[in-house]
Amino acid sequence: PxxxxxxxxxxxxxxxxxxxxxxxxxxxxxxxxxxxxxxxxxxxxxxxxxxxxxxxxxxxxxxxxxxxxxxxxxxxxxxxxxxxxxxxxxxxxxxxxxxxxxxxxxxxxxxxxxxxxxxxxxxxxxxxxxxxxxxxxxxxxxxxxxxxxxxxxxxxxxxxxxxxxxxxxxxxxxxxxxxxxxxxxxxxxxxxxxxxxxxxxxxxxxxxxxxxxxxxxxxxxxxxxxxxxxxxxxxxxxxxMPGEHKEARIRQRRERAAMLGLGIAAAVLFITILLGQIGIRTKSAELDDLKGRVAVARHAAVSVQPGLAKEVSAMQRIADAVQNSSTPIEVLRRISQGLPKSCWISELRFDAGKLVVLRGGALSDSAVADAVYQLSGAGVFESVSMDYCNLGTGDNKQVYEFQIKCALPPDSMLSGKAKTGASKRSGLVVR
Structure with a gap:
Protein backbone atom coordinates (compact mmCIF):
# COMPACT_ATOMS: atom_id res chain seq x y z
CA PRO A 1 0.00 0.00 0.00
CA MET A 241 6.86 21.08 -8.31
CA PRO A 242 10.40 22.10 -7.30
CA GLY A 243 9.29 25.64 -6.55
CA GLU A 244 6.68 24.45 -4.07
CA HIS A 245 9.19 22.02 -2.59
CA LYS A 246 11.64 24.88 -2.10
CA GLU A 247 8.93 27.05 -0.53
CA ALA A 248 8.04 24.20 1.81
CA ARG A 249 11.66 23.94 2.94
CA ILE A 250 11.83 27.71 3.46
CA ARG A 251 8.59 27.56 5.47
CA GLN A 252 9.98 24.76 7.62
CA ARG A 253 13.15 26.76 8.27
CA ARG A 254 11.06 29.79 9.27
CA GLU A 255 8.94 27.68 11.60
CA ARG A 256 12.07 26.24 13.21
CA ALA A 257 13.55 29.74 13.50
CA ALA A 258 10.31 30.99 15.09
CA MET A 259 10.33 28.14 17.62
CA LEU A 260 13.99 28.84 18.34
CA GLY A 261 13.18 32.53 18.77
CA LEU A 262 10.37 31.71 21.20
CA GLY A 263 12.71 29.48 23.17
CA ILE A 264 15.37 32.18 23.31
CA ALA A 265 12.76 34.79 24.32
CA ALA A 266 11.49 32.52 27.10
CA ALA A 267 15.04 31.93 28.33
CA VAL A 268 15.80 35.67 28.27
CA LEU A 269 12.54 36.40 30.13
CA PHE A 270 13.37 33.79 32.77
CA ILE A 271 16.88 35.19 33.21
CA THR A 272 15.48 38.73 33.37
CA ILE A 273 12.98 37.76 36.07
CA LEU A 274 15.70 35.96 38.01
CA LEU A 275 18.07 38.90 37.74
CA GLY A 276 15.20 41.24 38.63
CA GLN A 277 14.53 39.34 41.83
CA ILE A 278 18.22 39.47 42.71
CA GLY A 279 18.27 43.17 41.88
CA ILE A 280 15.17 43.81 44.01
CA ARG A 281 16.79 42.11 46.98
CA THR A 282 19.97 44.13 46.44
CA LYS A 283 18.05 47.41 46.09
CA SER A 284 16.01 46.57 49.19
CA ALA A 285 19.20 46.11 51.19
CA GLU A 286 20.60 49.34 49.76
CA LEU A 287 17.35 51.14 50.64
CA ASP A 288 17.49 49.91 54.23
CA ASP A 289 21.09 51.08 54.47
CA LEU A 290 20.14 54.45 52.95
CA LYS A 291 17.29 54.85 55.44
CA GLY A 292 19.75 54.28 58.27
CA ARG A 293 22.11 56.88 56.84
CA VAL A 294 19.26 59.37 56.40
CA ALA A 295 18.28 58.90 60.03
CA VAL A 296 21.87 59.56 61.15
CA ALA A 297 22.16 62.57 58.83
CA ARG A 298 18.82 63.93 60.02
CA HIS A 299 19.99 63.70 63.63
CA ALA A 300 23.25 65.43 62.71
CA ALA A 301 21.37 68.10 60.76
CA VAL A 302 19.19 68.90 63.78
CA SER A 303 22.31 69.28 65.92
CA VAL A 304 24.03 71.67 63.47
CA GLN A 305 20.98 73.76 62.54
CA PRO A 306 21.82 76.66 64.95
CA GLY A 307 25.37 76.92 63.62
CA LEU A 308 24.15 76.66 60.02
CA ALA A 309 21.64 79.44 60.59
CA LYS A 310 24.44 81.58 62.00
CA GLU A 311 26.61 80.96 58.91
CA VAL A 312 23.75 81.85 56.57
CA SER A 313 23.09 85.05 58.52
CA ALA A 314 26.77 86.04 58.28
CA MET A 315 26.80 85.41 54.51
CA GLN A 316 23.67 87.54 54.13
CA ARG A 317 25.28 90.43 56.02
CA ILE A 318 28.32 90.26 53.74
CA ALA A 319 26.10 90.30 50.66
CA ASP A 320 24.15 93.28 51.99
CA ALA A 321 27.42 95.07 52.81
CA VAL A 322 28.62 94.92 49.22
CA GLN A 323 25.27 95.55 47.52
CA ASN A 324 23.82 98.29 49.77
CA SER A 325 26.86 100.24 51.04
CA SER A 326 27.36 103.68 49.58
CA THR A 327 31.00 104.09 50.64
CA PRO A 328 34.00 101.78 51.01
CA ILE A 329 34.20 102.48 54.74
CA GLU A 330 30.71 101.05 55.12
CA VAL A 331 31.82 97.98 53.17
CA LEU A 332 34.72 97.50 55.58
CA ARG A 333 32.54 97.90 58.63
CA ARG A 334 29.74 95.61 57.48
CA ILE A 335 32.05 92.89 56.17
CA SER A 336 33.81 92.92 59.54
CA GLN A 337 30.46 92.35 61.25
CA GLY A 338 29.79 89.35 59.03
CA LEU A 339 33.08 87.57 59.75
CA PRO A 340 33.73 85.28 62.73
CA LYS A 341 34.29 87.06 66.09
CA SER A 342 37.85 85.74 66.35
CA CYS A 343 38.67 87.31 62.96
CA TRP A 344 39.05 91.06 62.24
CA ILE A 345 39.88 93.20 59.21
CA SER A 346 42.50 95.93 59.57
CA GLU A 347 42.70 97.10 55.95
CA LEU A 348 40.47 97.13 52.87
CA ARG A 349 41.95 97.99 49.50
CA PHE A 350 39.51 98.78 46.71
CA ASP A 351 41.53 98.38 43.49
CA ALA A 352 40.22 99.99 40.26
CA GLY A 353 36.74 98.55 40.55
CA LYS A 354 37.95 95.01 39.99
CA LEU A 355 39.26 93.73 43.28
CA VAL A 356 38.61 94.02 47.02
CA VAL A 357 41.69 93.06 49.07
CA LEU A 358 41.11 92.34 52.76
CA ARG A 359 43.94 92.24 55.30
CA GLY A 360 43.51 91.37 58.95
CA GLY A 361 44.23 88.98 61.75
CA ALA A 362 42.64 86.01 63.45
CA LEU A 363 43.19 83.98 66.59
CA SER A 364 43.20 80.69 64.62
CA ASP A 365 43.67 79.50 61.06
CA SER A 366 40.23 77.87 61.18
CA ALA A 367 38.71 81.33 61.69
CA VAL A 368 40.46 82.49 58.50
CA ALA A 369 39.09 79.46 56.64
CA ASP A 370 35.58 80.29 57.95
CA ALA A 371 35.99 83.85 56.69
CA VAL A 372 36.91 82.64 53.18
CA TYR A 373 33.96 80.24 53.24
CA GLN A 374 31.49 82.97 54.29
CA LEU A 375 32.80 85.43 51.69
CA SER A 376 32.50 82.75 48.96
CA GLY A 377 29.00 81.79 50.06
CA ALA A 378 27.75 85.38 50.01
CA GLY A 379 27.32 85.11 46.24
CA VAL A 380 28.41 88.68 45.42
CA PHE A 381 32.02 88.04 44.37
CA GLU A 382 33.15 86.30 41.20
CA SER A 383 35.91 84.56 43.13
CA VAL A 384 37.43 84.54 46.61
CA SER A 385 41.01 83.41 47.24
CA MET A 386 43.40 83.55 50.20
CA ASP A 387 46.83 84.98 49.37
CA TYR A 388 48.48 83.98 52.63
CA CYS A 389 47.86 83.12 56.27
CA ASN A 390 51.00 83.46 58.42
CA LEU A 391 51.45 82.93 62.15
CA GLY A 392 52.73 86.05 63.97
CA THR A 393 52.60 87.73 67.44
CA GLY A 394 50.52 90.62 68.69
CA ASP A 395 49.89 91.82 72.29
CA ASN A 396 51.86 88.79 73.51
CA LYS A 397 49.39 86.49 71.69
CA GLN A 398 49.68 84.27 68.64
CA VAL A 399 47.93 85.98 65.75
CA TYR A 400 47.39 84.67 62.20
CA GLU A 401 47.89 87.49 59.69
CA PHE A 402 46.06 86.94 56.41
CA GLN A 403 45.17 88.55 53.10
CA ILE A 404 42.07 87.63 51.09
CA LYS A 405 41.30 88.75 47.52
CA CYS A 406 37.68 89.11 46.36
CA ALA A 407 37.06 89.73 42.64
CA LEU A 408 34.06 91.98 41.88
CA PRO A 409 31.70 91.26 38.98
CA PRO A 410 31.72 93.87 36.18
CA ASP A 411 28.18 95.10 36.99
CA SER A 412 28.81 95.67 40.72
CA MET A 413 27.60 98.93 42.29
CA LEU A 414 31.06 99.59 43.77
CA SER A 415 32.87 98.95 40.50
CA GLY A 416 31.24 102.04 39.03
CA LYS A 417 32.24 104.18 42.00
CA ALA A 418 35.86 103.13 41.77
CA LYS A 419 36.23 104.04 38.11
CA THR A 420 36.17 107.81 38.80
CA GLY A 421 38.75 110.16 40.22
CA ALA A 422 41.95 109.09 41.87
CA SER A 423 40.70 105.61 42.61
CA LYS A 424 40.74 104.87 38.92
CA ARG A 425 44.48 105.52 38.92
CA SER A 426 45.68 104.14 42.21
CA GLY A 427 42.79 102.46 43.99
CA LEU A 428 41.31 103.23 47.42
CA VAL A 429 42.67 102.04 50.79
CA VAL A 430 40.61 102.07 54.00
CA ARG A 431 42.24 101.29 57.37
Whole structure:
Protein backbone atom coordinates (compact mmCIF):
# COMPACT_ATOMS: atom_id res chain seq x y z
CA PRO A 1 0.00 0.00 0.00
CA UNK A 2 1.09 3.54 -0.69
CA UNK A 3 0.68 4.42 2.99
CA UNK A 4 3.56 2.06 3.79
CA UNK A 5 5.97 3.92 1.50
CA UNK A 6 8.09 7.02 2.02
CA UNK A 7 8.53 9.06 -1.14
CA UNK A 8 11.26 11.30 -2.53
CA UNK A 9 12.06 12.90 -5.85
CA UNK A 10 14.73 14.89 -7.68
CA UNK A 11 14.61 17.15 -10.74
CA UNK A 12 17.45 17.45 -13.26
CA UNK A 13 19.23 20.82 -13.17
CA UNK A 14 19.27 21.28 -16.97
CA UNK A 15 16.58 20.65 -19.54
CA UNK A 16 17.13 18.49 -22.60
CA UNK A 17 16.95 19.50 -26.25
CA UNK A 18 13.19 19.07 -26.16
CA UNK A 19 12.89 21.56 -23.26
CA UNK A 20 11.81 18.85 -20.81
CA UNK A 21 13.50 17.97 -17.53
CA UNK A 22 13.99 14.51 -16.14
CA UNK A 23 12.30 13.79 -12.79
CA UNK A 24 13.41 10.79 -10.75
CA UNK A 25 10.93 9.52 -8.16
CA UNK A 26 12.02 7.02 -5.51
CA UNK A 27 10.14 5.24 -2.73
CA UNK A 28 11.22 3.10 0.22
CA UNK A 29 9.27 1.00 2.71
CA UNK A 30 8.67 2.83 5.93
CA UNK A 31 10.09 0.04 8.08
CA UNK A 32 13.29 0.11 6.01
CA UNK A 33 13.58 3.84 6.52
CA UNK A 34 12.99 3.45 10.27
CA UNK A 35 15.65 0.74 10.43
CA UNK A 36 18.27 2.90 8.72
CA UNK A 37 17.46 5.97 10.79
CA UNK A 38 17.63 4.02 14.05
CA UNK A 39 20.94 2.57 12.88
CA UNK A 40 22.28 6.13 12.66
CA UNK A 41 20.77 7.23 15.97
CA UNK A 42 22.15 4.34 18.06
CA UNK A 43 25.82 5.38 17.64
CA UNK A 44 24.64 9.02 18.08
CA UNK A 45 25.70 10.02 14.57
CA UNK A 46 24.38 13.42 13.42
CA UNK A 47 22.79 13.58 9.99
CA UNK A 48 25.63 15.71 8.67
CA UNK A 49 28.30 13.13 9.52
CA UNK A 50 26.87 10.33 7.34
CA UNK A 51 24.50 11.53 4.65
CA UNK A 52 21.70 9.31 3.42
CA UNK A 53 22.96 9.68 -0.15
CA UNK A 54 26.08 7.84 0.99
CA UNK A 55 23.93 4.97 2.29
CA UNK A 56 22.00 4.94 -0.97
CA UNK A 57 25.19 4.86 -3.01
CA UNK A 58 26.61 2.03 -0.93
CA UNK A 59 23.45 -0.06 -1.40
CA UNK A 60 23.12 0.63 -5.12
CA UNK A 61 26.68 0.89 -6.43
CA UNK A 62 29.15 -1.07 -4.32
CA UNK A 63 30.18 -4.40 -5.88
CA UNK A 64 29.22 -7.73 -4.36
CA UNK A 65 32.87 -8.76 -4.03
CA UNK A 66 35.01 -7.71 -1.08
CA UNK A 67 37.13 -5.41 -3.22
CA UNK A 68 37.63 -1.93 -1.75
CA UNK A 69 36.21 0.91 -3.83
CA UNK A 70 35.66 4.61 -3.27
CA UNK A 71 32.24 6.10 -3.98
CA UNK A 72 32.70 9.75 -5.03
CA UNK A 73 29.33 11.54 -4.91
CA UNK A 74 29.65 15.16 -6.10
CA UNK A 75 26.78 17.50 -5.29
CA UNK A 76 26.43 21.26 -5.78
CA UNK A 77 28.51 22.30 -2.76
CA UNK A 78 30.00 19.13 -1.27
CA UNK A 79 31.71 15.96 -2.42
CA UNK A 80 31.27 12.81 -0.29
CA UNK A 81 34.05 10.21 -0.42
CA UNK A 82 33.01 6.82 0.97
CA UNK A 83 35.43 3.90 1.16
CA UNK A 84 33.48 0.63 0.84
CA UNK A 85 34.51 -3.01 1.06
CA UNK A 86 31.62 -5.08 -0.26
CA UNK A 87 28.58 -3.80 1.67
CA UNK A 88 30.64 -2.47 4.59
CA UNK A 89 31.47 1.24 4.89
CA UNK A 90 35.11 1.68 5.97
CA UNK A 91 35.22 5.48 6.10
CA UNK A 92 33.21 8.48 5.00
CA UNK A 93 34.53 12.00 4.45
CA UNK A 94 33.05 15.21 3.04
CA UNK A 95 34.88 18.11 1.42
CA UNK A 96 33.62 21.37 -0.06
CA UNK A 97 34.76 20.54 -3.58
CA UNK A 98 31.34 20.27 -5.18
CA UNK A 99 30.32 21.21 -8.70
CA UNK A 100 29.80 24.82 -7.56
CA UNK A 101 33.53 25.21 -6.91
CA UNK A 102 34.24 23.70 -10.35
CA UNK A 103 31.95 26.30 -11.95
CA UNK A 104 33.74 29.09 -10.05
CA UNK A 105 37.13 27.77 -11.21
CA UNK A 106 36.00 27.66 -14.86
CA UNK A 107 34.62 31.20 -14.59
CA UNK A 108 37.96 32.41 -13.20
CA UNK A 109 39.93 30.73 -16.00
CA UNK A 110 37.74 32.05 -18.80
CA UNK A 111 36.92 35.48 -17.24
CA UNK A 112 33.18 34.92 -17.62
CA UNK A 113 30.12 34.97 -15.38
CA UNK A 114 29.13 31.93 -13.29
CA UNK A 115 25.95 31.31 -15.32
CA UNK A 116 27.91 31.22 -18.58
CA UNK A 117 30.55 28.95 -17.04
CA UNK A 118 27.85 26.54 -15.87
CA UNK A 119 26.49 26.32 -19.42
CA UNK A 120 29.97 25.64 -20.84
CA UNK A 121 30.54 22.81 -18.35
CA UNK A 122 27.50 21.09 -19.82
CA UNK A 123 28.79 21.61 -23.38
CA UNK A 124 32.58 21.23 -23.28
CA UNK A 125 34.59 18.15 -22.47
CA UNK A 126 36.40 18.23 -19.17
CA UNK A 127 39.86 18.02 -20.78
CA UNK A 128 39.05 21.21 -22.72
CA UNK A 129 38.10 22.93 -19.47
CA UNK A 130 41.43 21.93 -17.90
CA UNK A 131 43.50 23.48 -20.69
CA UNK A 132 44.94 26.94 -19.89
CA UNK A 133 43.12 29.86 -21.50
CA UNK A 134 44.73 31.91 -24.26
CA UNK A 135 47.27 34.36 -22.93
CA UNK A 136 47.64 32.51 -19.62
CA UNK A 137 50.41 30.21 -18.52
CA UNK A 138 50.75 27.75 -15.69
CA UNK A 139 48.12 25.56 -14.12
CA UNK A 140 44.48 26.49 -14.66
CA UNK A 141 42.02 26.82 -11.78
CA UNK A 142 40.01 23.84 -13.10
CA UNK A 143 43.12 21.65 -13.13
CA UNK A 144 43.84 22.79 -9.58
CA UNK A 145 40.32 21.70 -8.62
CA UNK A 146 40.95 18.25 -10.14
CA UNK A 147 44.24 17.95 -8.23
CA UNK A 148 42.36 18.72 -4.99
CA UNK A 149 39.82 15.98 -5.77
CA UNK A 150 42.63 13.51 -6.50
CA UNK A 151 44.36 14.42 -3.22
CA UNK A 152 41.14 13.74 -1.28
CA UNK A 153 40.73 10.41 -3.10
CA UNK A 154 44.25 9.35 -2.11
CA UNK A 155 43.51 10.24 1.52
CA UNK A 156 40.34 8.13 1.44
CA UNK A 157 42.30 5.24 -0.10
CA UNK A 158 44.80 5.36 2.77
CA UNK A 159 41.99 5.48 5.35
CA UNK A 160 40.38 2.41 3.74
CA UNK A 161 43.58 0.38 4.13
CA UNK A 162 44.12 1.62 7.69
CA UNK A 163 40.53 0.56 8.53
CA UNK A 164 41.25 -3.05 7.59
CA UNK A 165 40.15 -3.06 3.96
CA UNK A 166 41.99 -4.15 0.86
CA UNK A 167 43.78 -1.62 -1.38
CA UNK A 168 41.31 0.41 -3.44
CA UNK A 169 40.74 -1.15 -6.85
CA UNK A 170 38.46 1.43 -8.48
CA UNK A 171 36.48 4.64 -8.03
CA UNK A 172 32.76 4.97 -8.73
CA UNK A 173 31.56 8.49 -9.58
CA UNK A 174 27.99 9.65 -8.96
CA UNK A 175 25.98 12.78 -8.26
CA UNK A 176 25.81 15.92 -10.35
CA UNK A 177 29.55 15.79 -11.06
CA UNK A 178 29.12 12.49 -12.91
CA UNK A 179 27.18 14.32 -15.63
CA UNK A 180 30.25 16.39 -16.63
CA UNK A 181 31.53 14.92 -19.89
CA UNK A 182 35.02 13.41 -19.65
CA UNK A 183 35.58 14.03 -15.95
CA UNK A 184 35.98 10.32 -15.16
CA UNK A 185 38.78 9.93 -17.73
CA UNK A 186 40.74 12.93 -16.40
CA UNK A 187 40.50 11.74 -12.77
CA UNK A 188 41.48 8.19 -13.79
CA UNK A 189 44.57 9.45 -15.61
CA UNK A 190 45.72 11.51 -12.61
CA UNK A 191 45.12 8.89 -9.90
CA UNK A 192 46.08 5.86 -12.01
CA UNK A 193 42.93 3.93 -11.05
CA UNK A 194 39.85 3.04 -13.11
CA UNK A 195 36.99 5.53 -12.64
CA UNK A 196 33.49 4.60 -13.78
CA UNK A 197 30.13 6.34 -13.68
CA UNK A 198 27.76 4.73 -11.20
CA UNK A 199 24.58 3.30 -12.74
CA UNK A 200 22.03 1.97 -10.25
CA UNK A 201 19.75 0.65 -13.00
CA UNK A 202 22.24 -1.83 -14.42
CA UNK A 203 20.91 -5.38 -14.78
CA UNK A 204 17.30 -4.10 -14.59
CA UNK A 205 14.56 -4.65 -17.18
CA UNK A 206 13.45 -1.08 -17.96
CA UNK A 207 10.91 0.38 -20.34
CA UNK A 208 11.88 2.74 -23.15
CA UNK A 209 10.98 5.92 -21.24
CA UNK A 210 12.84 4.86 -18.10
CA UNK A 211 15.79 3.70 -20.18
CA UNK A 212 15.93 7.12 -21.84
CA UNK A 213 16.12 8.73 -18.39
CA UNK A 214 18.80 6.27 -17.28
CA UNK A 215 20.97 7.04 -20.28
CA UNK A 216 20.29 10.76 -20.23
CA UNK A 217 21.31 11.50 -16.65
CA UNK A 218 22.28 8.41 -14.62
CA UNK A 219 23.77 10.50 -11.82
CA UNK A 220 20.45 11.67 -10.32
CA UNK A 221 19.75 8.43 -8.45
CA UNK A 222 21.65 9.28 -5.25
CA UNK A 223 19.71 12.43 -4.48
CA UNK A 224 16.37 10.79 -5.18
CA UNK A 225 17.08 7.62 -3.22
CA UNK A 226 18.62 9.68 -0.45
CA UNK A 227 15.45 11.75 -0.20
CA UNK A 228 13.39 8.58 -0.01
CA UNK A 229 15.50 7.15 2.82
CA UNK A 230 15.70 10.44 4.73
CA UNK A 231 11.96 11.18 4.68
CA UNK A 232 11.17 9.11 7.77
CA UNK A 233 8.91 11.80 9.19
CA UNK A 234 7.31 12.99 5.97
CA UNK A 235 3.56 12.92 5.34
CA UNK A 236 3.93 10.55 2.40
CA UNK A 237 2.79 13.17 -0.13
CA UNK A 238 4.37 13.54 -3.57
CA UNK A 239 5.40 17.01 -4.74
CA UNK A 240 6.61 17.26 -8.32
CA MET A 241 6.86 21.08 -8.31
CA PRO A 242 10.40 22.10 -7.30
CA GLY A 243 9.29 25.64 -6.55
CA GLU A 244 6.68 24.45 -4.07
CA HIS A 245 9.19 22.02 -2.59
CA LYS A 246 11.64 24.88 -2.10
CA GLU A 247 8.93 27.05 -0.53
CA ALA A 248 8.04 24.20 1.81
CA ARG A 249 11.66 23.94 2.94
CA ILE A 250 11.83 27.71 3.46
CA ARG A 251 8.59 27.56 5.47
CA GLN A 252 9.98 24.76 7.62
CA ARG A 253 13.15 26.76 8.27
CA ARG A 254 11.06 29.79 9.27
CA GLU A 255 8.94 27.68 11.60
CA ARG A 256 12.07 26.24 13.21
CA ALA A 257 13.55 29.74 13.50
CA ALA A 258 10.31 30.99 15.09
CA MET A 259 10.33 28.14 17.62
CA LEU A 260 13.99 28.84 18.34
CA GLY A 261 13.18 32.53 18.77
CA LEU A 262 10.37 31.71 21.20
CA GLY A 263 12.71 29.48 23.17
CA ILE A 264 15.37 32.18 23.31
CA ALA A 265 12.76 34.79 24.32
CA ALA A 266 11.49 32.52 27.10
CA ALA A 267 15.04 31.93 28.33
CA VAL A 268 15.80 35.67 28.27
CA LEU A 269 12.54 36.40 30.13
CA PHE A 270 13.37 33.79 32.77
CA ILE A 271 16.88 35.19 33.21
CA THR A 272 15.48 38.73 33.37
CA ILE A 273 12.98 37.76 36.07
CA LEU A 274 15.70 35.96 38.01
CA LEU A 275 18.07 38.90 37.74
CA GLY A 276 15.20 41.24 38.63
CA GLN A 277 14.53 39.34 41.83
CA ILE A 278 18.22 39.47 42.71
CA GLY A 279 18.27 43.17 41.88
CA ILE A 280 15.17 43.81 44.01
CA ARG A 281 16.79 42.11 46.98
CA THR A 282 19.97 44.13 46.44
CA LYS A 283 18.05 47.41 46.09
CA SER A 284 16.01 46.57 49.19
CA ALA A 285 19.20 46.11 51.19
CA GLU A 286 20.60 49.34 49.76
CA LEU A 287 17.35 51.14 50.64
CA ASP A 288 17.49 49.91 54.23
CA ASP A 289 21.09 51.08 54.47
CA LEU A 290 20.14 54.45 52.95
CA LYS A 291 17.29 54.85 55.44
CA GLY A 292 19.75 54.28 58.27
CA ARG A 293 22.11 56.88 56.84
CA VAL A 294 19.26 59.37 56.40
CA ALA A 295 18.28 58.90 60.03
CA VAL A 296 21.87 59.56 61.15
CA ALA A 297 22.16 62.57 58.83
CA ARG A 298 18.82 63.93 60.02
CA HIS A 299 19.99 63.70 63.63
CA ALA A 300 23.25 65.43 62.71
CA ALA A 301 21.37 68.10 60.76
CA VAL A 302 19.19 68.90 63.78
CA SER A 303 22.31 69.28 65.92
CA VAL A 304 24.03 71.67 63.47
CA GLN A 305 20.98 73.76 62.54
CA PRO A 306 21.82 76.66 64.95
CA GLY A 307 25.37 76.92 63.62
CA LEU A 308 24.15 76.66 60.02
CA ALA A 309 21.64 79.44 60.59
CA LYS A 310 24.44 81.58 62.00
CA GLU A 311 26.61 80.96 58.91
CA VAL A 312 23.75 81.85 56.57
CA SER A 313 23.09 85.05 58.52
CA ALA A 314 26.77 86.04 58.28
CA MET A 315 26.80 85.41 54.51
CA GLN A 316 23.67 87.54 54.13
CA ARG A 317 25.28 90.43 56.02
CA ILE A 318 28.32 90.26 53.74
CA ALA A 319 26.10 90.30 50.66
CA ASP A 320 24.15 93.28 51.99
CA ALA A 321 27.42 95.07 52.81
CA VAL A 322 28.62 94.92 49.22
CA GLN A 323 25.27 95.55 47.52
CA ASN A 324 23.82 98.29 49.77
CA SER A 325 26.86 100.24 51.04
CA SER A 326 27.36 103.68 49.58
CA THR A 327 31.00 104.09 50.64
CA PRO A 328 34.00 101.78 51.01
CA ILE A 329 34.20 102.48 54.74
CA GLU A 330 30.71 101.05 55.12
CA VAL A 331 31.82 97.98 53.17
CA LEU A 332 34.72 97.50 55.58
CA ARG A 333 32.54 97.90 58.63
CA ARG A 334 29.74 95.61 57.48
CA ILE A 335 32.05 92.89 56.17
CA SER A 336 33.81 92.92 59.54
CA GLN A 337 30.46 92.35 61.25
CA GLY A 338 29.79 89.35 59.03
CA LEU A 339 33.08 87.57 59.75
CA PRO A 340 33.73 85.28 62.73
CA LYS A 341 34.29 87.06 66.09
CA SER A 342 37.85 85.74 66.35
CA CYS A 343 38.67 87.31 62.96
CA TRP A 344 39.05 91.06 62.24
CA ILE A 345 39.88 93.20 59.21
CA SER A 346 42.50 95.93 59.57
CA GLU A 347 42.70 97.10 55.95
CA LEU A 348 40.47 97.13 52.87
CA ARG A 349 41.95 97.99 49.50
CA PHE A 350 39.51 98.78 46.71
CA ASP A 351 41.53 98.38 43.49
CA ALA A 352 40.22 99.99 40.26
CA GLY A 353 36.74 98.55 40.55
CA LYS A 354 37.95 95.01 39.99
CA LEU A 355 39.26 93.73 43.28
CA VAL A 356 38.61 94.02 47.02
CA VAL A 357 41.69 93.06 49.07
CA LEU A 358 41.11 92.34 52.76
CA ARG A 359 43.94 92.24 55.30
CA GLY A 360 43.51 91.37 58.95
CA GLY A 361 44.23 88.98 61.75
CA ALA A 362 42.64 86.01 63.45
CA LEU A 363 43.19 83.98 66.59
CA SER A 364 43.20 80.69 64.62
CA ASP A 365 43.67 79.50 61.06
CA SER A 366 40.23 77.87 61.18
CA ALA A 367 38.71 81.33 61.69
CA VAL A 368 40.46 82.49 58.50
CA ALA A 369 39.09 79.46 56.64
CA ASP A 370 35.58 80.29 57.95
CA ALA A 371 35.99 83.85 56.69
CA VAL A 372 36.91 82.64 53.18
CA TYR A 373 33.96 80.24 53.24
CA GLN A 374 31.49 82.97 54.29
CA LEU A 375 32.80 85.43 51.69
CA SER A 376 32.50 82.75 48.96
CA GLY A 377 29.00 81.79 50.06
CA ALA A 378 27.75 85.38 50.01
CA GLY A 379 27.32 85.11 46.24
CA VAL A 380 28.41 88.68 45.42
CA PHE A 381 32.02 88.04 44.37
CA GLU A 382 33.15 86.30 41.20
CA SER A 383 35.91 84.56 43.13
CA VAL A 384 37.43 84.54 46.61
CA SER A 385 41.01 83.41 47.24
CA MET A 386 43.40 83.55 50.20
CA ASP A 387 46.83 84.98 49.37
CA TYR A 388 48.48 83.98 52.63
CA CYS A 389 47.86 83.12 56.27
CA ASN A 390 51.00 83.46 58.42
CA LEU A 391 51.45 82.93 62.15
CA GLY A 392 52.73 86.05 63.97
CA THR A 393 52.60 87.73 67.44
CA GLY A 394 50.52 90.62 68.69
CA ASP A 395 49.89 91.82 72.29
CA ASN A 396 51.86 88.79 73.51
CA LYS A 397 49.39 86.49 71.69
CA GLN A 398 49.68 84.27 68.64
CA VAL A 399 47.93 85.98 65.75
CA TYR A 400 47.39 84.67 62.20
CA GLU A 401 47.89 87.49 59.69
CA PHE A 402 46.06 86.94 56.41
CA GLN A 403 45.17 88.55 53.10
CA ILE A 404 42.07 87.63 51.09
CA LYS A 405 41.30 88.75 47.52
CA CYS A 406 37.68 89.11 46.36
CA ALA A 407 37.06 89.73 42.64
CA LEU A 408 34.06 91.98 41.88
CA PRO A 409 31.70 91.26 38.98
CA PRO A 410 31.72 93.87 36.18
CA ASP A 411 28.18 95.10 36.99
CA SER A 412 28.81 95.67 40.72
CA MET A 413 27.60 98.93 42.29
CA LEU A 414 31.06 99.59 43.77
CA SER A 415 32.87 98.95 40.50
CA GLY A 416 31.24 102.04 39.03
CA LYS A 417 32.24 104.18 42.00
CA ALA A 418 35.86 103.13 41.77
CA LYS A 419 36.23 104.04 38.11
CA THR A 420 36.17 107.81 38.80
CA GLY A 421 38.75 110.16 40.22
CA ALA A 422 41.95 109.09 41.87
CA SER A 423 40.70 105.61 42.61
CA LYS A 424 40.74 104.87 38.92
CA ARG A 425 44.48 105.52 38.92
CA SER A 426 45.68 104.14 42.21
CA GLY A 427 42.79 102.46 43.99
CA LEU A 428 41.31 103.23 47.42
CA VAL A 429 42.67 102.04 50.79
CA VAL A 430 40.61 102.07 54.00
CA ARG A 431 42.24 101.29 57.37
Missing amino acids: LNDLVWGYSVADQAGDDGLRQVVIAAARRETVAEIVSGMEEPMLPDSSLQVSTLAGRRALSPEADDSVILLDMDEDWADLTAVSGKEILSCRSTNLGVGTLVAAAAADLDIELEEAEELIGQWTFSKLCAPSQGKTGQSAVEGWVDSIVLELRRSALSAVSSGGLPVSSIILSGRGAAVSGIAEVIAEKINLPVEIGNPWAEMQLGAVVKHGKDYLPAEFTVATGLAISAAESTGSINL
